[in-house]
Amino acid sequence: MKTTWRLLLALVIAVAISACKTTPPISDEPATETTEAAPVVEEATTSGAPDPRDYTDARNFDNSQSLLSRRVIYFDFDKSEVKAEYRAVVAAHAAYISANGSSRVTLEGHADERGTREYNLGLGERRGNSVSGLLAAGGAMGSQLDNVSYGEERPVCRVSDEDCWSQNRRVEIIYTAR
């Protein structure tokens, strides 16, 4: 009897892991619109899918329905203010970080290729500071947050046009511990 349960449990875990693996990677595309409409909320059961609006639930990192699955914030040229459309994403992460005291986050600030490399290091850092300021305002502790600026040194896209530049002007929210 116990063996059957164990087998079943192992099967459930295997399915869960493979489901994680087949989840498409988080899009690096800048969001063009805010998703105001609430996604279909399935009945939250202990074994079922998590409530995407439960930002304290780590399973939502891989749930494309949840704001926690979005971990890249995009910026305007030479600007470091977090735009209105990304405030909800940052707030979701602030909720997670404040609810999970052992979580740690590195904010990687990036700039597009225009302008000088060292100035862009400063700009990347300023963007990281904007995001970390909002996270702290949302309840994250300073000791949970780390800030690294790569300036223009780590582009995700290498074409010299606005489409590409807009993808490179970003802060990546990287969880070093969840």
Added chain:
Amino acid sequence: MTVTDIMQKVIYALVLLLFSQLAQAKLEIEIIQGNASALPIAVIPMQWRGSGPPPSTRVAEVVASDLYRSGLFAPLDDEDIVDRPVDGESIRFGTWRLLKVDYIVIGWVNDALGGNGYDIVYQLFDVNTQERLLSQITTVGLGDLRFGAHRAADAIYEKLIGVPGAFSTRIAYVSATGEGNDLQFELYVADADGFNPQPVVGSPEPLLSPNWSHDGTRLAYVSFEQGNSAIYVQNVATGARELVSSGKGINGAPAFSPDDRYLAMTLSYTGNPEIYIKDLTTGQKRQVTDHWAIDTEPAWSPDGKWLYFTSDRGGRPQIYRVAASGGKATRITREGDYNARVTISPDGSRIAVAQGRGNEYRIAILDLETGRMRTLTPGVLDESPSFAPNGSMILYATREGPRGVLAAVSADGNVRQRLILTEGDVREPAWSPVIR
């Protein structure tokens, strides 16, 4: 506009067209834009007077190529060198006058240092007056014949132009190869003509902002090898290096003081990028700027009294100047939306910057005495200007499609050349001081 001006523009256009076609086949140093008033000079192949077989380096070729690259000389093509005099008595000046050559360089190479080196014995003559302008012997070790040739080119350049040459100097630069997250960064040092590239340090994480010590022995640079920016100082000859700064936040933009005792740098451990000066002997540092803006990219005035730097305290990045001892900063650049990454001419009279207008970034030069600013390069993503140690040219980074390449422009904007040194994306050039 005079007829001569129009003629010059036509010649520039033709030269540009010619080289844009040549560029398809040949990836070396090329003059993109020439100088119509370049001095015609014949550099005669130098006779080998040593004991064994002749060395593979052809001194006259190296000298002619240096002079050509400066844009101020038009060396006679090899096939037009109809006569090969070795000493002054055998020069037939009439022949060279017919070939419209103004100057002629002759000489020979022989063994020296007991078989462990060479002498380059050379003379420079004015073809029209038949006067001997220069007679020199340059002695170098066995592996340094190219260096000796660069020294000879320096002396010829100085005699005819009135400014020391910068051919025997070196350049540092960073190359990036690979795709996506699989990148490799290398900091290289090469001769000023791009030959003899030597890797100084390599890393899978970004490297940037190399800066030479004024004695030419060390490079300061920024490396992300530990996951965040950190400043290192490395001896180029021995490879020995020292971690100078790796605090929280940015550790960037190192710049040696003229006496090499201090390193100016940008640090943001307080939460905001400020400029500091660190004493490399005692390790003590002091803060120079104190402003909520981004203050970065410090550069020393040649007398060591001032720091020029980039700040966006006025809204957009512009160049400011502050006493190295600290105090109030004065804005220096007034034209253009974006002026950053300043380099200062060796005499302190001019600065060059990366100047942005809209999406276009060009190298611009500002005369500090007259306040006149002019654009030197066509763009569109030109950055990291670095003055030659004789002030004659500015090395900078530019783009060809997605690829970074290095280029140099004469300080008057008349001559531009492209240097394609190694594979990969090349950036962050820094011209060394004169190595004595």
